[in-house]
Amino acid sequence: MENLIYNFPEQIEHAIEIGEKTDFSALHYHKIHNVVVCGLGGSAMGADIVRKYTYKVGKVPVIVSRNYDIPSFINEHTLVILSSYSGNTEETLSAAEQAISQKAVIIAVSAGGKLQEIAQKHNFLHILLPSGYPPRAALALSTIQQLYILRELKLIKKGFKKELQEAVQLLKKVREEFRQTNSGPAKLAQFLKDKMPVIYASEEMEAVAIRLRQQINENAKQLCWHHIFPEMNHNELVGWKFPENLIKHIVVLILRSSYDHPRVETRYEICKPIFKKYTQDIYEIVAQGKSMLAQVFYLIHFSDWLSYFLAQENKTEPTPVEVIDYLKSSLEKL
Numbered sequence: 001m002e003n004l005i006y007n008f009p010e011q012i013e014h015a016i017e018i019g020e021k022t023d024f025s026a027l028h029y030h031k032i033h034n035v036v037v038c039g040l041g042g043s044a045m046g047a048d049i050v051r052k053y054t055y056k057v058g059k060v061p062v063i064v065s066r067n068y069d070i071p072s073f074i075n076e077h078t079l080v081i082l083s084s085y086s087g088n089t090e091e092t093l094s095a096a097e098q099a100i101s102q103k104a105v106i107i108a109v110s111a112g113g114k115l116q117e118i119a120q121k122h123n124f125l126h127i128l129l130p131s132g133y134p135p136r137a138a139l140a141l142s143t144i145q146q147l148y149i150l151r152e153l154k155l156i157k158k159g160f161k162k163e164l165q166e167a168v169q170l171l172k173k174v175r176e177e178f179r180q181t182n183s184g185p186a187k188l189a190q191f192l193k194d195k196m197p198v199i200y201a202s203e204e205m206e207a208v209a210i211r212l213r214q215q216i217n218e219n220a221k222q223l224c225w226h227h228i229f230p231e232m233n234h235n236e237l238v239g240w241k242f243p244e245n246l247i248k249h250i251v252v253l254i255l256r257s258s259y260d261h262p263r264v265e266t267r268y269e270i271c272k273p274i275f276k277k278y279t280q281d282i283y284e285i286v287a288q289g290k291s292m293l294a295q296v297f298y299l300i301h302f303s304d305w306l307s308y309f310l311a312q313e314n315k316t317e318p319t320p321v322e323v324i325d326y327l328k329s330s331l332e333k334l
Contacts, residue, residue: 001134001137001219001308001311001318001319002179002308004133004134004137005137005301005304005305005308006175006179008139008140008171008175008297008300008301008304009167009168009171009172009175011138011139011140011141012140012144012164012167012168012171012297013168014130014140014141015140015141015143015144015145016144016161016164016165018127018129018141018144018145019144019145019147019148020148022127022145022148024125024148024149024152024153026125027105027107027125027149027152027153028152028153030077030079030105030153031077032060032077032078032079032105032153032155033060033077033078034060034061034062034063034073034077034078034079035060035061035062035063035078035079035080035081035150035155036062036063036064036065036070036071036074036078036079036080036081036099036104037050037051037062037063037064037065037080037081037083037146038065038066038067038070038080038081038082038083038091038092038095038096038099039064039065039066039082039083039084039089039092039142040066040084040089040091040092041089041135041136041214042085042134042135042136042137042138042139042214043083043084043085043086043089043092043135043142044064044066044083045136045139045142045143045207045210045211045214046083046139046140046141046142046143046144046145046146047062047064047081047083047142047143047146048064048206048207048210048211049143049207049296050062050143050146050147050150051063051064051207052203052204052205052206052207052296053147053156053160053292053293053296054150054155054156055204057156057157057159058150058155058156059154059155059156060155062150065095066091067091067095068090068091068094068095069094069095069098070095070098070099070102074098074099074102074104075102075103075104076103076104076105077105078102078104078105079104079105079106079107079149079153079155080095080099080104080105080106080107081106081107081108081109081146081149082095082096082099082106082107082108082109082110082115083109083110083142083146084108084109084110084113084115085110085111085129085133085135085138085141085142086110086111086112086113086135087108087110087111087112087113087114087115087116088113088114088115089115090331092115093114093115093118096108096115096118097118100118100122105124106119106122106124106125107124107125107126107127107149108124108125108126108127109126109127109129109142109145109146110126110127110128110129111128111129111130111131111132111133111138112128112131116128127145127149129141129142129145134319134321136214136215136218139211139300140297144164147160160293162291163291163292163293163294164293164297166289166290166291166293166294167289167291167293167294167296167297167298170288170289170294170297170298171297171298171301174288174298174301175301178301178302178305179305181309183305184302185302185303185305185306185308185309186305186309188253188283188285188306188309189306189309189310189312189313190309190313191251191281191283192216192220192222192251192306192310192313193310193313193314194249195249195250195251195281196223196224196225196246196249196250196251197216197222197224197225197250197251197253198224198225198226198227198250198251198252198253199212199213199224199225199226199227199253199255200226200227200228200229200232200252200253200254200255200268201226201228201229201254201255201257202228202229202255202257202259202260202261202264203228203229203230203231203261203264204257204259204260204261204292205255205257205259205260205287205295205296205299206226206228207296208255208296208299208300208303209226209228209255210226211300211303212226212253212255212299212300212303212306212307213225213226215303215304215306215307216306216307216310218307218318218321219304219307219308219310219311219318219319220307220310220311220313220314220316220318221311221314221316222310222314229260229264229267229268229271230263230264230267233267233271237271237274240274240275240277240278241278247278247279248278248279250278250279250281251279251281251282251283252275252279252281252282252283253283253284253285254268254282254283254284254285255284255285255287255299256268256284256285256286256287257286257287257295257299258287258295259292259295285299285302285303287299
């Protein structure tokens with residue numbers, strides 16, 4: 001896992017190469033009114049990033065579907081992106097059959113598997129990803145293909161490539177520092193041991209908060225939760241009182257970005273003293289970079305290292321996800 005995290009900038013570069021070489025010409029004849037990305041776990045994470053990225057720069061709504069069933073509005077003017085790194089995720093395969101029956105415009109993104117076979121059978125575009133990664137470690141590969149798909153359909157502009165190039169250069173500068181056992185991610189991991197991390201971020205950075213939560217779950221085998229500002233100010237904030245025996249073990253992680261709304265920044269400052277009544281462990285992770293994607297990938301890279309070092313603190317191997325393997329094998333028997 002350490003090398004996979006370290007080589008994340010090269011994965012971004014490889015993903016750009018795949019996107020540049022893919023033939024999207026068959027898509028240019030379609031009028032798209034909405035986009036639905038079907039995926040689970042690590043294969044849906046990229047869709048969350050794309051959904052947030054397109055919120056201000058996209059021309060049509062992008063929805064992420066983590067389910068067996070697809071939304072009822074899907075039709076011939078819907079682009080359905082089937083994202084399953086293994087190509088065998090049963091929920092995504094179920095969604096594929098329904099999208100075909102609804103005559104949607106379909107593109108599959110996977111490293112092979114049954115999804116590739118379905119694409120070949122029904123003659124829709126399949127983007128082949130390199131194999132050999134744990135799905136959560138293939139984040140850039142799926143994310144960037146989705147951006148290229150939207151660009152080719154003229155649903156977003158071409159500027160994302162410059163943002164990705166900025167991200168690559170930024171991550172190559174910081175990764176050696178992050179890798180050290182006295183780095184910011186490593187020191188923060190020490191504080192998270194035997195604690196309950198609570199991750200807060202703005203609506204714009206929710207995808208990063210989800211990513212950090214999932215990486216702590218899968219790599220460090222540790223529970224945590226996340227919420228977003230300003231929504232949590234209308235509900236969860238009141239819950240900062242009980243149960244007293246649990247709340248004292250909470251560590252607050254705030255993900256900050258220059259893309260946060262000014263009023264959200266104000267809300268952070270008002271809420272921190274409220275949190276401090278119950279825990280003194282409040283840490284802020286501040287994004288670097290100028291562009292949206294550079295800041296997103298910076299925070300993700302920091303978070304991935306954090307989860308890796310937390311796995312070491314918990315004396316557990318970050319790569320295996322045995323309980324998920326057990327669940328999938330049990331489902332296959334039914």
